[in-house]
Each structure stands twice: as structure tokens, then as C-alpha cells.
Amino acid sequence: MRASWTWGAGVDSNAAMKTSLYALAALTAISIPHIALADDHLDAAATALTSDTIAYDFVEGITTEVGPRQAGTEAEKRGRDWAVAWLKANGFANVADEPFEMPTWVPGKNPSAEIVSPFPQPFVIAPLGNSVSTEPEGITAEVVEFGNVAELRAAPDGSLAGKIAYISHSMTPTQDGSQYGFAGPARWVGAGIAAGKGAVATVIKSVGTDYHRNPHTGGTSFRGVEATPAGALSLPDAANLERMFDRANGQPITMKLVLTPRDLGVTTSGNVVGEIVGRDPALPPVLLACHLDSWWNGTGAFDDGAGCGIVAAAAKHASRDGQPLRTIRVLFAGAEEVGLFGSIEYSKAHLDEPIAVALESDFGADRIWRFESNFRDTNPDLHAKIAASIARFGVADSSIVATGGADINIARDQKTAIIDLQQDGTRYFDLHHTPDDTLDKIDPVQLRQNVAVWTEVARILANEPGAIKP
């Protein structure tokens, strides 16, 4: 038997086929390596590439049987219960739900943003995390447009009194996701800046790259100012609003905004953990992380059900050929979206238990294209060994120093080894934080490539006798 990795092969459904073709189109000019292995035996990673079902089973299961998992709510709790049962059913040891307390925000229902004049029509909006509610009758006010956060910052103090600020930044797809750093501030800090200048509410163009009527939510921060209502328009609605400015001949654009978020006070979230126990429990474990919570509007497939499926599947496959030397621990963090509470709590609770190395999967389910570590200089042999072992899956080595994802605060706090297995983010911001984050967006072929790469990396790390980051 021979495992060859070709895009679009083995796709399971019409939806996935469409997704796969879409991904293929997005990834033009990628040359796909064939995997040369002995015909009579595929190693664990190659087996994962051709036939893994564990990751898909996880993400199909949690999106179907649980659905959205807003942090701190009963839905997240159902997600944790589901994950605990799944880990046990899949042979993980020491499975636990480690609870912690957190302040919980919920979005409310039926948000609306309606242009009142001069061109009355309804827009589609989603509240941003930490937005407060409007009164039930809503806020009706003139909208003032800013091209980006810098323009908003330049507005005179008090100049937005009684106004709704609108930020019309633009974002383009990038393979490495770097445009999130460019466009993200409109969401992260825009509403707080506008509130500081007197705005009664802020509306942003979604931080996203799709063209569907599905707004992108996400957290916003009101550091030092009183929170106001804040929401994101879908990209088509934002474009429509901008055309209204062009066509209004200076008439004011008036919007009626109704948002109904509320704070539930302190509730319980939790981190779910499980282990493939190693032969030498005295050696620090390998930590594979993801997060289990999602925003309320999608089903948390790309963000981050897939990540949890990938790390769990890799932990299983990496021990296929025998118990690994080190324990492989999976961490399904809670309450990531709303402020990394799970990651912070996990580090607090386990700071004095050294880990060997940590990795996180939280950027969708499209293929891994680049490998980064923070021990390339200090442990060049191990870095090179990993790079060489995953080159067959089309993953390039990199000299970029890995800094790790949101859920592995513990690795940064312990200053230990970190690996980043960078996923292709070209279509990530089409789906991120939207209602469209659903199972059909996952391309099973690319998902299996993720599992294969993680399997290989986890297998090498879990069988490494020496310190990973000397």
C-alpha cells in the first residue's frame, strides 16, 4: 500500500467536496509531495493521513450533539461533559474537568441595526463580547464613519457625543493570518476609543474576509471607559452602509441599534484534560492544547472543535506502536474566546508541574504548512529531526521563533519549549466567529493532514529522553 496525499481525495460529502474545491482554489500553486513509504506498512502518521476518523468524529460529535459552547454557560458545561465522556470512551486516562470561576457575558437575542434615514433598511449585526445592551427601544443616532482606528483616535475629544461611531477598516485574506493584527484593532479597541470620545455606541465592519450576511463577533475592550453597546455588521451590510455615505450627499445617516447582551456575574467554566500515560511518569509531559468553548453564533467547528479533534487524534495515533516514553496530555481549555480564562487558570493550577513542551491547535482545520519552535538554536538536532520528519506532509521548516497559542500560557509562564504548527489561514477569517463556523466547512482531507503532522511531532516529542529545550 502506498499513501499519496492529494487534495480533494477521499472527500466524504457534497458539502465537503465543495469546501475542498474551495480550499484547493485558495491554495493554488502548492506542489503536493507524495509520501514514499514501504508498501507493506504505513507508520502511525501516514496511517492518520490516509484514514484517521478520530478527529472528524470529535468535531462532528461536539458540533452535532452540543453545538455552540459560549464560555461560562450551561452549553459550555454540556460541552465539557461531552468531551469528558468522549475522552474516556477513546481510552484516555486521568480524564478530568477542572473547574474555575469566571465573569460571564452572554449576547442576548435578536440584535438589530436598522437604517432609519435617508435609506431605511435593516442590516445584520452581532454584538461584540463585552458590549452592553441598549434600552429595549434601542439607540437611534447619527452614524459617523472612520476609515480605521488611527482616524478614530485622531477625532477630537467629545466630538462623538450622541453619535454612533462606525469603523470601516478593510481586511484581506492572508495565509499566515497576519491581517488579523492589521484589522483586528477595530474590534479589539475601537469601541473603547469611541466611547472615550463620547460615542453612544460603536458599529464596526466585521473583522473578516467573507461576503456573507454573517457578522463576525469577538471580544472588545473598554479599558478605562464606561462600556457602550458595540456590534459588528456583516461585510455586505458594511459595504451597503459605505455606499449610503457615498450617496447621501451629506445628509446624516441615522441608525437604530438594538443590542441585548447581559452579564450573568460569576459562573463556572472548566478545563478538560486527559492523558496517554507514558512509560516514565517522572519525565515532564508533552502538552497538546486547544479550546472547547466557542462563540454562541456558530457551532465551534473551525474554532476550535477541529483543534481538539486534531490533538486528541494525534495523542492516540502517537501511541499506536507502543506506550510512549513521556505522558501526552491533552488540554481542552475553557473560556478562551472571552479572555483566555482557561489558559490562565490552567497555568495557575499547574505552574509547579513542569511540562516538557507545549503545542496548540487553534486556527481552523486547513493544512499545516510551516513548523516553528523556540528551541531551534538550543536543541538544533531535535528541531531538525522534527522538520525532516514532517517535510513529507508538505510542512516547511522555519527560523521564526514559536511563541505558542492562547491556550498554552503555562509554557510561556514556565519558559519551556513551544512548537507552532502553522495552519493555512487563507479562509480562516471567512468563518472565524461567525454563524458559518459549522462542520461542513471542514475539509476531511486537510483535517487528516493536520492529524498526521501532529501525530509525527507528538510521537517524536513523547519519545525524546532528553530535555526538549535544554
Added chain:
Amino acid sequence: MRASWTWGAGVDSNAAMKTSLYALAALTAISIPHIALADDHLDAAATALTSDTIAYDFVEGITTEVGPRQAGTEAEKRGRDWAVAWLKANGFANVADEPFEMPTWVPGKNPSAEIVSPFPQPFVIAPLGNSVSTEPEGITAEVVEFGNVAELRAAPDGSLAGKIAYISHSMTPTQDGSQYGFAGPARWVGAGIAAGKGAVATVIKSVGTDYHRNPHTGGTSFRGVEATPAGALSLPDAANLERMFDRANGQPITMKLVLTPRDLGVTTSGNVVGEIVGRDPALPPVLLACHLDSWWNGTGAFDDGAGCGIVAAAAKHASRDGQPLRTIRVLFAGAEEVGLFGSIEYSKAHLDEPIAVALESDFGADRIWRFESNFRDTNPDLHAKIAASIARFGVADSSIVATGGADINIARDQKTAIIDLQQDGTRYFDLHHTPDDTLDKIDPVQLRQNVAVWTEVARILANEPGAIKP
């Protein structure tokens, strides 16, 4: 100067570029003819191909300044007022809004469909036209799945008492739109059949080909039975529901459905008309039709703002080189979506005023690929002349007999000449009757190809001295 028609050239924005690339991908293996013309002069159609702005201006204007135009509502009235003003501003004569009365249904707000057990989570749903409302507390009932309308018809009488029927037909994209005939009955008659067997409500998989959380609405019929609540799930939600059946091990799937449509009774709609007056007003005119109303959930860009923009632009361009022999009349029909009221009323009002030929544009804004008439046998020279004149735009001749679109009842009632300029429908049912029917989905390059073809056809017809269909 030389006009060459290449896909993707001249695209105006990121959104349109993405759309254009999407269209390009959907239209693989199409060979694009170059247009050979004298370098020093482009005829009216070729000019339209390279530089028409009229059609885009129309659809941008009405989607931005009016937005959704649900039949019989004040929004449709604003749409008619806008169109009347636009036609006058663009030099049309005899512009009028011809009112008629109709029964008006409105969708209400905040529909919801929530799985109560065994896997609680919210779904995205839209009411179908003619659905009645649930009580405010909703209907909570077991969902029973049928694979298609035939399976539903086979269910024993009374067997759905107290149940919600769910129809899980599937639909694939087709260039000629023919899958609408295959999948459409689930929406057109499914709810009525289910109601006849005792169902308390019907939920269908959207009749659509996309994978976004945007349900496809559209009319349903309860002929002979008392209407029930009826709605369409988005495709991802429908897929999720079907996975629930697979995973529930026979446990009942219970859904809570809240729909709030209502009938407004009889209100006023209208047909907007305008003319490019011909040199011989005694000759029957050429009728170019589209519809102005839209469903409430999108902005009526593809369906059918584009169609009205195309026919209006063509009427203008066709008279660029001099007053045509015959009058070209444009008909922007009202209330098409909810039952072709405008088309029926127009025929009733004008049945004794012969028209020469009628054409309708109501299948989006993607390229025209095929020409059909109902006078190929009776007026072969004219048919051949038209076919030859639009071949340069990549439009193929066909022996299929044109039957005309929804808005030209008058042509069928008068048994006169009809032409169908078939548009590429490959992505039409990604957008049809959804919130996603917005301006950014229109590819300006393909829109201009439509205008060019219509210009050429309208020019030939309007200057034809003899009977079009002898």
C-alpha cells in the same frame, strides 16, 4: 480600439473580484471568444460590454437606497417610487406606476427553530411565504424526516398528527437551473402535503446549493388544507439535523419552532413601466421585463434588481444610434415573488394592446450562454440573425422553444413572440431568496455581458419592420 471579453477583467472591488473568481471557477472549460470589430468604432452592444454603467448603477442604487422590497409593503412602494424617478432621470418616456390590489403576507421577525432534545442547540430558519405564525410560545413537537416529497406523499393519512414534518431532499447546482424543478417541490408543496396528513408544522432543508447559515425562503402552497407554520433551515443546519437523526439511536428529535408571519389583508402593489418611444408608434412594442419586488431577507440584487438594470440599460443602449422603429417598453413587475400578481395584472390591463415580442431577465446577473425563441420555425431568418449577432458574446443558439419568464404572462396570453436569454445559473441557487442576495455578489463583467447581449437583441427586434412571430 478593440473590445475583448475576458472574465475577471475590469472588476471593480475586492468583493466583486472574489465573486468573479468564484464565477470563473464555476465556469471552467468555457472558451471565451474575442470580439472582432473595427478598431475605430464599437457598436452599441460592444460598447455596453466594455463600459456599461447603467445596469450596475440601477442595481447599486436600488439595493442601497431602498434595500428589500417585500411585495405589497411600503418598502415595495419606495422601490417603485425610486424606479420611477430613476427611469425619468435616465430619459425614459411614459413612465408610470400602474397600481393593483393584492393580498399581502409579511414574514414577521425573529423566527427561531431550536432543538430541545436530545441535542439542544439553536438552528437558523426562515419562514416560507404563506406560512402562518405559531403561537408566541411556539410549537414544540417531534420531528419526522422524509427524504423527499414522494416519501412524504407515501406517509399514511393522519400519521403526522402532532408532528413536525422535515423534508431532507438535496439539490445540486445546474447551469440551466433545472434542479429547481427537481428540488423545488419540497418547498412549493411539501408543507401542504404534510398539513394534509396532520403535521402541526413543516420544516424543509433550504432549496439551495450554498453552505452558509442563510436559509432560502420562497412561497409555499396549502391548496385545500389549512395552512400551518412552515420554514426552511439553512443548509448547514439541515445537515446538522440529519446528523442528529443518525446519532440519536432512535430517540425522538424534538424541535421548538417560533414563526411570526401575518397577513396584512389587501394592500397596493404596482407595475412600473417606461418607454423608449419608437418612430412608428402604431407598430406593437418590444417588451423587456423583470420584477422589482424581492423577498424581505436580502436586498434583491441578483433577484431581481440586476434584471431590471439589464433591461433598462439595454433599452437605452439599443437606441444609442438613433430612435428605433418600434417602441421599447420596460416592465418592472410588482409582486412577482409572492404569486406573479404583477405579471397577471399587467396582462389583464394591457391584453388588448398587442406587443411584438417579450423577454424577461430574472435569473441573476451571470453570463448569458444560450438563446431560445418561439419563432425559430416560423421566422427562421430573424431567429438566425439574432443568433448570429450574439454569437460574438459567447451565446449559443438552441432549438429549445422559449416559454418566457414569470413576468411576461401577457406574451403567453397574447400567444406572441418570446425570447429567452438563458443566464448561467450555476451559483444562482447559492443566493436565491437568501439574506446573501446583495450587491457584492454581482460580477460587473458578467453583468455587462448581459447588457451587451440584451442590447443587441433589443436593437434588432426594435428595428424589425415585419411581424416577429408571423
